[in-house]
Amino acid sequence: MKTRKALDPDKRSERVSWALVTPLTLVLGFFLLAPIATIVTVSFWGYNEWSFYPDFTFDNYLFHLTSAVTWATYLKTLKFVVLTWVFCAVIGFTVAYFLAFHVQSLPVQIALFLVCTIPFWTSNIIRMISWIPFLGRNGLANSALISLGVTDEPLEWLLYSDFAVVLAFVHLYALFMVVPIFNTMMRIDKSLVEAARDAGATGFQILMNVIIPLTKPGIMIGSIFVVTLVMGDVITVRHMSGGQSASVGRIISNEISLLQYPAAAASSVVLLVTVLLMIGIMMRFVNIRKEL
Amino acid sequence: MTETTEKKGLSRRSMLKGGAAVAGAALGSGAITGFPTIWAQNIKNITLRQFGTGVSNLNEVGQKVKEDLGFTLEMTALDSDSVTQRAATQPKSFDIADIEYWICKKVWGAGNLQAMDTSKIKNYDKIVGIFKSGKLTPESVIAQGTAPHSVGFVEGPDGKTFAETETGWMTLIPTIYNADTLGIRPDLIGRPIDTWAELLNPEFKGKASILDISSIGIMDMAMVVEAMGEYKYPDKGNMTRDEIDLTMKIFTEAKKNGQFRAFWKSFDESVNLMASGEVVIQSMWSPAITAVKSKGIPCVYQPLKEGYRSWGGGLGLSAALTGLELEAAYEYINWYLSGWVGGFLMRQGYYSAVPETSKEFMDANEWGYWFEGKPATDVIKNPFGDAMAQAGETRDGGSFYDRMGAVACWNAVMDENQYMVRKWNEFIAA
Numbered sequence: 168m169k170t171r172k173a174l175d176p177d178k179r180s181e182r183v184s185w186a187l188v189t190p191l192t193l194v195l196g197f198f199l200l201a202p203i204a205t206i207v208t209v210s211f212w213g214y215n216e217w218s219f220y221p222d223f224t225f226d227n228y229l230f231h232l233t234s235a236v237t238w239a240t241y242l243k244t245l246k247f248v249v250l251t252w253v254f255c256a257v258i259g260f261t262v263a264y265f266l267a268f269h270v271q272s273l274p275v276q277i278a279l280f281l282v283c284t285i286p287f288w289t290s291n292i293i294r295m296i297s298w299i300p301f302l303g304r305n306g307l308a309n310s311a312l313i314s315l316g317v318t319d320e321p322l323e324w325l326l327y328s329d330f331a332v333v334l335a336f337v338h339l340y341a342l343f344m345v346v347p348i349f350n351t352m353m354r355i356d357k358s359l360v361e362a363a364r365d366a367g368a369t370g371f372q373i374l375m376n377v378i379i380p381l382t383k384p385g386i387m388i389g390s391i392f393v394v395t396l397v398m399g400d401v402i403t404v405r406h407m408s409g410g411q412s413a414s415v416g417r418i419i420s421n422e423i424s425l426l427q428y429p430a431a432a433a434s435s436v437v438l439l440v441t442v443l444l445m446i447g448i449m450m451r452f453v454n455i456r457k458e459l
Numbered sequence: 460m461t462e463t464t465e466k467k468g469l470s471r472r473s474m475l476k477g478g479a480a481v482a483g484a485a486l487g488s489g490a491i492t493g494f495p496t497i498w499a500q501n502i503k504n505i506t507l508r509q510f511g512t513g514v515s516n517l518n519e520v521g522q523k524v525k526e527d528l529g530f531t532l533e534m535t536a537l538d539s540d541s542v543t544q545r546a547a548t549q550p551k552s553f554d555i556a557d558i559e560y561w562i563c564k565k566v567w568g569a570g571n572l573q574a575m576d577t578s579k580i581k582n583y584d585k586i587v588g589i590f591k592s593g594k595l596t597p598e599s600v601i602a603q604g605t606a607p608h609s610v611g612f613v614e615g616p617d618g619k620t621f622a623e624t625e626t627g628w629m630t631l632i633p634t635i636y637n638a639d640t641l642g643i644r645p646d647l648i649g650r651p652i653d654t655w656a657e658l659l660n661p662e663f664k665g666k667a668s669i670l671d672i673s674s675i676g677i678m679d680m681a682m683v684v685e686a687m688g689e690y691k692y693p694d695k696g697n698m699t700r701d702e703i704d705l706t707m708k709i710f711t712e713a714k715k716n717g718q719f720r721a722f723w724k725s726f727d728e729s730v731n732l733m734a735s736g737e738v739v740i741q742s743m744w745s746p747a748i749t750a751v752k753s754k755g756i757p758c759v760y761q762p763l764k765e766g767y768r769s770w771g772g773g774l775g776l777s778a779a780l781t782g783l784e785l786e787a788a789y790e791y792i793n794w795y796l797s798g799w800v801g802g803f804l805m806r807q808g809y810y811s812a813v814p815e816t817s818k819e820f821m822d823a824n825e826w827g828y829w830f831e832g833k834p835a836t837d838v839i840k841n842p843f844g845d846a847m848a849q850a851g852e853t854r855d856g857g858s859f860y861d862r863m864g865a866v867a868c869w870n871a872v873m874d875e876n877q878y879m880v881r882k883w884n885e886f887i888a889a
Contacts, residue, residue, distance in 0.1 A: 218548055234881075236888045243888075305736050323665050326737070327721045409721025410671045411714070413888035424540045425880060 203439070210432035219428050227433035237434075240413045241441070247329075247404070247414070248397045251336040255393050256386065258337065259344025263385075264378070267352035268360075283345055286338075295335050295403055302326040302334075327409030335407045340396055344389035351385030352378070387453040391446055398442050503529045505787045510535040511557025512542055514635060514772065514809075519842065520800055528794055530787055539672075546571060546775075555788060556775040561605040561674070561872045563631050563775065567613075567621070572775040574613045574628035579789050582796040585813045587863075590633040590771070591625050595864055604678065604696025604869035607633060607771045631773030632792050633812035635804050638767035638862045642733060642743030646757045655679075655686035655765050658740060659713050668732055668741035669710075671722035673883035674876075678768050678868055679742045680706050686765045696871030700878055707882045711889045722887070733758055745808045748855075749847055760855040766867030767856075773812075805829050807841050810859060832858030 213222035231237055262283065270276045286294055301307050302325040309321040324330055355378065363373045379386075401416035415438050422431035509516070509532055516536040524532040535553075537545065543565055546556050550571035558566070566572070577583045588594045593601045593608035601608075611630055612622040621630070643652050648663075658667055658679075670676050681695040684706050692702060713719070720738050723729045730750045732738040743760070751758040774795065776788050794800075801811025802820025806829065811817040818826055827833035832854055839848040848854075856862045873879055 236881075236885050239888050299731075300735065303735050303737055405724075409668075409719075410724060410887070411719065411722060413884070417887075418884070421884060424538075426540065426544050 206432045206435055209429055210436050212429040212432075214427055214429045219426075227430045228437070231430065231433050231437060236413070237418070240415055240418055243412060244398060244415050247332060247336065247400075248394055250333045251340065251397050252390060252393050254333070254337045255341045255344045256390065258341045259348050259389055260382070260386070262341075262345045263348035263352050263382075266349055267355075268378075280349065283342060287342060291339060292402065294339060295406060298331065298335055298338070298407070299326065302331060327407070327411060329408070329412070331407040332404055332412065335403050336397055336400075339403065340393050343392035343396070344386075347388040347392075348382055348385040351382050355381050383453045384455050387449060387455055390449060394445055394449070395442055398438065398445070502783070502787055502790075505530040505784060506533055507531070507554045507784065507788060507791060508533045508535070508552070509555040509557055509774075510537060510542065510545060510553050511772070512536065512539050512559070516557060517803075519803065523799060524791065524794070527799075528787075528790060530791075532791070539674075550777055550779055554777050554780055554784060555791070556777065557634070557772060558631065558775060559770060559772045559870060560607045560610055560631065561770075561870050563773070564605050564610045564621075565872050567610065567630060568619060570619065571778050572630065573778045573780065574616050574618055574630055575632060575776060575789075575792070576616070577625075577627045577629050579793075580629070580632065580796070581793050582813045582816060585815050586633060586796070587812060587814065589636075589863065590773075590812060595860065599864060602766075602769065602866040602868050603692070603694050604871035606869050607631075607636075607773075631775045632796070633771060633773040634795060634800070635809045635811070636769065636771030636863075637745055637809050638769045638856070638866055639742070639744060640763055640767050640856070641761050642729075642741055642748050642751075643759050643761045644733060644736065644739040644757065645759050647736060647739045652740070652761050653764050655682040655763050656688075658683050658742075659687065659709070659718060661716075661718070663718070663740050665717050665720055666737070666739045667718050668721050668723055668729070668738040669719065670729070670742045671724045671887065673880050674872060675768075675770075675870055676742070677703070677706065677873075677879055677883065678870060680710055682763075682765055682768060682867065684709055686763075695868045697873050698875065698879070700875055703875060703879050703882050707886050711886050714886065714889055749808065749841075752847075753845055762856040762862075762865070766865040767862065768868055768870070769863070769866040770870040803842050808847070808854075810863065814859065828852075828854055830859050832856075832861060 209219070210227055211223050211225070212219050213224050213226070214220070266276055266279055270279060299306075303309070304321045304323065304326070306326070308325055312318050312322065359377055359381075360373055363377050368376065399416055400414055401420050404412050404414035405417055415434070419431050419434045419438070422428075422434060507530065511534075516534045518534070521532045521534055524530065539559065539562065542556075542558055543562050545552060546558055546562065547566040547569045556572060563572075588596070588599075590607045590611055593599075593606050609623075610621050611633075612624065612626045613620065613628050613630055614622050614626055615628055618626075618628060622628075641652070641655065641658060647666075657663070658669070669679060677698075678695060681692055681698070684690055685692060685695070687709075689709060690702070690705055692698065698706070721728075721732055723732060723741070726744065726747055729741065729743055729747045732741065733743070733747070733751045734754055734756050745760060748758050748760045774792055776785070780788055796813045796816065798813070798816035798818075798820050801813060801817030805811050805814070805817050806821060806825055808829065814830060818830075821829070824836045825839060828835045828839050828848060834853045835848050835850050837850050838846050839852075841847050856865075
C-alpha cells in the first residue's frame with residue numbers, strides 16, 4: 168500500500184497562501200499594471216497627424232510641462248479640488264455625526280443612511296445634468312428668487328460658472344465622505360465620550376479631542392475618494408462650466424480626439440504622478456492601516 | 460415601389476431552387492430597379508462597409524439600398540476626428556468612406572482611397588458646378604477655405620496630388636452639403652440682425668455662444684473678426700500664425716469680458732442652450748434650428764450680409780476595393796445620385812449634389828420650399844413625419860442659389876492646424 172507523504176504544515180500553508188494570492192495578482196497585473204505600463208511606454212513615442220510610432224522622446228512631457236495652459240489648468244483643477252473637499256468634508260462629517268451620535272436606534276440609523284444613498288440610484292451624469300435646467304436663467308432657482316423678491320434680475324452666475332461646477336461636485340461626491348466617516352464613527356466606543364464628559368469636557372472639547380482624532384481614518388479615506396474623483400473628472404467641469412473651464416481630464420480627452428495618443432499618455436502619466444503624490448502626502452497625516 | 464419589392468421576394472425565393480430560374484429572376488429584378496446587371500445573382504452576397512459622420516449615415520439609406528440594389532450596406536457613424544483617423548490609418552476596415560472635403564484634403568495623401576472614373580458615373584454631367592469648376596453659376600466667385608472642387612480631382616487613378624480642373628478622376632462623389640450661419644432667437648433680440656459682428660456685440664453679453672470644435676469654430680471666429688472690420692484675411696481657410704493669434708486675442712478678450720454663456724460641442728447642447736433662452740445668438744447647424752422650432756420656440760437661421768460658412772461631404776472608395784465589390788460600389792454611387800437619397804436629404808434641409816434627380820422624389824410644395832425658396836403651400840414635413848414649417852412660411856435665406864451663391868468660406872484644414880489647435884485650447888482654458 169502506498170502511503171502519501173504527509174505535507175509539512177508549514178509548506179502546506181505556504182502553498183495555500185500562494186494559491187490565495189495568485190488570482191488577485193493576475194487580475195491586478197492584467198487590468199492595472201499592464202495598462203499603466205502601456206501608457207507609460209506610449210508616452211515616450213512620437214506622433215504626427217494620423218499615426219504614432221515607437222520612439223524615445225521627451226517632447227511630449229516637455230511640451231506638456233512647459234505649456235502655460237497645463238499650469239493654468241492644474242491651478243484651476245486644484246481650486247476645484249480644495250473647494251469640493253472642504254464642502255464635502257464639512258457636510259460629510261455633519262451628516263455622519265448626526266447619524267452616529269444623535270440618532271439612538273439602530274434601525275433608524277440604517278434607514279436614514281439608506282435615505283442618503285437614494286440619489287445614487289440614478290447615474291452620475293443624470294444627477295449632474297438635472298442641475299442645468301434648475302440653475303438656468305429661466306430655471307426654477309431664479310424664478311423662485313425673483314418671485315420671493317430676493318432679486319430683480321435672474322442671477323447669471325448660478326449656471327455655467329465655477330459655482331455650478333463646485334455645486335455639482337459636492338452633490339456628486341458628498342456621500343463618498345459620509346460613508347467612511349459614518350463607518351469609523353460607529354466603531355467609536357461610546358464610553359469614551361461618556362468618560363470625557365465625566366472628566367468635565369465640554370461638547371466642543373469632546374468633538375475636538377475625542378471624536379475628530381478617532382474619525383481621522385474615515386475622513387482620510389473619504390478625502391482620497393473626493394480628491395481622486397475631482398482630479399480625474401472629464402465631464403462635470405465641461406457641462407457645468409458650459410465648456411468655458413478646462414480641467415486636466417479635458418486636456419487628455421482633447422488630445423485623444425486629436426489623435427495625439429502619445430501626448431495624451433504623457434499628460435495621463437503626469438496626472439497619475441500628481442494624484443499619487445497628493446495621496447502620499449495625505450497618508451503622512453494618518454496611518455490608515457494602523458487605524459483600521 | 461410595392462411591385463419591385465414583390466418581384467424581389469420572388470427572385471430571392473427562386474435563388475434557393477437554383478438553376479436557370481435564378482438567372483431569369485435576377486435579370487428580371489435587375490430590369491425593374493433600373494440596373495440591369497448580369498451578375499445580379501452574386502451581388503446579394505456582397506456587403507459594403509461604409510463609415511462616416513452621423514449626418515448622412517442613416518439606416519433608411521441602408522434599407523433602401525437592400526431594397527433597390529440587393530446588396531447589404533453596413534454603416535458606422537463616428538465623429539469627424541475618428542472618421543479622419545480611420546480613413547488615414549485603417550484602409551482595410553472600410554469599403555466606402557463618407558467624409559467631408561476638408562478631411563479628404565487631410566487624408567488623401569495617406570493613399571487609402573482610390574479615385575473614381577467619372578465616365579462610370581451616370582449623372583456626372585448633372586452634378587452642380589460647385590463640385591466641378593467651383594462655380595455655382597458662371598459668374599460665381601470661388602469662396603475661401605477648402606472649396607470642394609479644389610480637392611475633388613486628381614490626375615489619374617493613382618494620383619496623389621489634387622488637380623486644378625476636371626480630369627475625369629474624382630476623389631469624392633459629392634453627396635450632401637449646406638450653408639451654415641448664426642442662429643438667433645428673434646423674440647428675445649427684438650431687432651433685425653444682419654452681420655456676423657453681432658456675435659460679439661456687448662448687447663448680448665452673457666447670451667452668446669460659439670461651438671467648441673476648433674476646425675469649425677475658427678472659421679466662425681474669422682467671419683466675425685472680418686465683419687467687425689478688425690482684419691481682412693487673405694484666406695480664412697489657411698491662416699498664418701499671426702492671423703490665428705489675432706483672431707484668438709479678440710475672442711479671448713470677449714470671453715474674459717463675459718460675452719459667452721457657454722461653448723457647445725454636440726448638437727443637442729446647442730439646441731438646449733437656444734431653447735432654454737440661455738443663449739440668444741450662436742453658431743448653429745441647420746437641423747438644430749429645426750429642433751428648436753419644433754418645440755414651438757421661435758428660432759431663425761439668420762442670413763448675414765457677409766455670407767455663409769459652408770461644408771460638404773462625399774463618398775470615397777477604399778483603395779482596397781476591386782472586382783465585383785468595386786462594381787457594386789459604383790452601382791451604389793450611381794444609385795446615390797439617382798434621386799431617392801437626394802430627396803430624402805433635401806427634405807431635411809440639406810442639399811443634394813444632383814438636385815434635378817431629387818426633384819422627382821419631392822412634391823411641388825417641398826421642392827418649392829426647400830430648393831426654390833417659395834412660401835410653403837401646405838405643412839412641410841421631414842421624412843420622419845415631423846412638421847418643419849407651416850403653410851405660408853419661407854425658408855430662412857431663400858432659394859438654393861441665394862444661399863449657396865452667398866458662401867464666403869468652406870470648412871477647411873489649415874497648414875498651421877496644430878498651432879491653431881494649441882491656441883484653441885488656450886482660448887478654452889483662458
